[in-house]
Amino acid sequence: MKILLVDDELELVSALSERLSFRGFETEWVTSGEEAIEKVSAGKFDMAILDVKMPRISGLELRNKLEKICPSLKFIFLSGHGSEDDYNEGSCGADCYLIKPVKIENLVERINIALGL
Amino acid sequence: MGSSGKIQGRDGLCFFGKVSATISHDIKNVLAIINEDAGLLQDLSLMATQGMELEPERLVKLAEKIQNQIKRGDVIIKNMNRFAHSVDVSECEVNLFETVALVIALFTRISASKCVTVLLKEGEQVTTKCDPFSAEMLIAKCLEISMDSSGKDSEITVEILKENSEKVIAISGLKQAIEQEKFQAVEALSKEVNASVKMKQQDNVLEIIF
Numbered sequence: 377m378k379i380l381l382v383d384d385e386l387e388l389v390s391a392l393s394e395r396l397s398f399r400g401f402e403t404e405w406v407t408s409g410e411e412a413i414e415k416v417s418a419g420k421f422d423m424a425i426l427d428v429k430m431p432r433i434s435g436l437e438l439r440n441k442l443e444k445i446c447p448s449l450k451f452i453f454l455s456g457h458g459s460e461d462d463y464n465e466g467s468c469g470a471d472c473y474l475i476k477p478v479k480i481e482n483l484v485e486r487i488n489i490a491l492g493l
Numbered sequence: 494m495g496s497s498g499k500i501q502g503r504d505g506l507c508f509f510g511k512v513s514a515t516i517s518h519d520i521k522n523v524l525a526i527i528n529e530d531a532g533l534l535q536d537l538s539l540m541a542t543q544g545m546e547l548e549p550e551r552l553v554k555l556a557e558k559i560q561n562q563i564k565r566g567d568v569i570i571k572n573m574n575r576f577a578h579s580v581d582v583s584e585c586e587v588n589l590f591e592t593v594a595l596v597i598a599l600f601t602r603i604s605a606s607k608c609v610t611v612l613l614k615e616g617e618q619v620t621t622k623c624d625p626f627s628a629e630m631l632i633a634k635c636l637e638i639s640m641d642s643s644g645k646d647s648e649i650t651v652e653i654l655k656e657n658s659e660k661v662i663a664i665s666g667l668k669q670a671i672e673q674e675k676f677q678a679v680e681a682l683s684k685e686v687n688a689s690v691k692m693k694q695q696d697n698v699l700e701i702i703f
Contacts, residue, residue, distance in 0.1 A: 384605075385522050387558060391529035398536050429518065431605040432645075456521035457514065476521050477528035 377491055378420065381405040382412045382438065383427035383454065392425075395480055401487065409433025409441070416445050422491055425483075428455040450490045454478060504682075508630045509580075515602045516573045523566040530559050572598050579625040587628055589619045589653045589660060589703070596632045597651070603637070608645040611636065614652040621660045621703040627686040631701060634682060635664060635690065638675045639699050642667040662701040671699070 379401050383389040386407050393405040404421075406412050409432055412424065424442055426435035433441070439451050453473045471490035474483065487493075534555050541547040575595055590613075597604075597611050604611050636651070643649050649666035671692060683690045683701065691700045 385526060387562070388522065388526045388529055391526070391533045395529065395532055395536055398540070429602075429606070432608055454525075456518035456525075476525035478525070480532055 377422045377493070378402045378404070379423045379425060379487065380412060380415055380421045381425045382407075382409065382430070382435070384408065384430045385427070392480075392483075396484070396487075399480075399484055409438040412438060413441055413445065416442050416449065421446065421449060423450040423452065423487065425452045425454060425487075428453050452483070452486055452490065505626065505630065508633065512576060512599050512633075513573075515599065516569060516576075519569050519602060520566060523562050523569065526562045527559055527566075530555050530562070568598075576629070579629055583624050584622060585625060586620050587623050587625050589621060589628075589662060590616060591618075592625065592628055593632055593651055593653060593662060596629055596636065600633060600636060604640055607640045608647075609640040609643055610648045611640070612648060612650045614650055616653045617655065619653050619655055619660045623686055623688070623703060627682075628688075628703075631679065631682050631686050631688065631690075632662060634679050635662075635699055635701055638671050638679060639664045639667050641675075642669045642671050642699075644668055660703040662703075663698050664700075665696065665698045667697040667699060670694075 379396065381389045381393050381396075381403060382405070383392075384407050389405040389407060393403040396403045404415060406415055409430060412426075415421070416424070424439075426438055428435040430438070435453055435455075439453075442449055442451075450471050452471055454476055455473065456476055472486040474486065534552070537545075537547055537551065537555075572595060576599060594613055597613055600611070636649075639649050643666050647666060647668065649664055652663045652665070654661045654663060676690070676692065679690050686703075688701055688703045691702060692698075693700060
């Protein structure tokens with residue numbers, strides 16, 4: 377089971393990736409939508425954890441692009457605040473929508489549920 | 494607390510809301526990073542109790558990262574406080590350089606989302622008497638339409654000048670023509686601030702004149 381983390385905050389995504397790896401998940405991280413598209417095009421991922429608001433390609437837009445490349449990919453959204461529209465749009469197409477800061481235990485639980493572990 | 498009274502209430506509230514939402518988003522990101530770095534410290538400490546070697550340099554780096562995020566959060570909150578206090582008086586002597594710098598800082602996330610870099614040129618400290626909140630709103634709106642005009646992966650430069658009796662904020666680097674409707678909106682707003690806006694087509698420069 378391989379997870380791709382995407383967030384424009386480098387420190388956040390790198391620390392979260394390391395913490396998930398301590399919990400037995402194989403993870404990779406990138407800081408932009410373009411890099412995420414490259415990663416998913418090049419290798420098999422089971423899940424993508426996306427920040428909703430990113431420059432250039434938003435998390436919601438990125439989900440649509442990644443889904444086309446890998447239709448079986450599961451999604452979890454992380455957001456700072458987000459509007460109600462973001463929540464509705466994000467939650468309808470994702471396995472879960474979590475608000476930052478996230479408790480790692482909650483995130484792990486959501487990942488396990490989404491991946492059927 | 495006074496209010497500007499010059500700009501229409503709803504527009505002013507929308508602007509205040511937009512800036513507040515951006516600030517809260519930035520603070521959430523800072524908190525999320527501190528949360529992950531502190532969590533990483535906790536993970537590493539726990540693993541150390543189970544026999545894993547813990548490098549002191551790693552701890553020092555993580556502590557530095559947390560301190561840097563606290564500094565980042567402090568700057569965001571200072572800017573938020575300055576912005577919030579800009580509605581305290583309806584007229585006062587406003588330093589245009591500092592006000593533009595504040596608006597650029599508050600709009601960092603918005604400019605990043607539009608993939609535009611906003612540069613403030615070093616310049617003289619020019620002041621003018623006006624409503625600080627309305628001036629911020631006018632500058633922000635002009636910056637936004639300038640960013641839209643310059644397009645993705647571009648750079649716009651802001652310069653504060655004194656031309657005779659006029660105090661000018663010049664935004665250069667525009668490419669596409671500004672939509673008439675958007676220009677009319679900033680033109681109307683500028684009148685309420687006792688300023689004016691001018692598009693210098695030949696130079697691709699938008700000027701706010703006080």
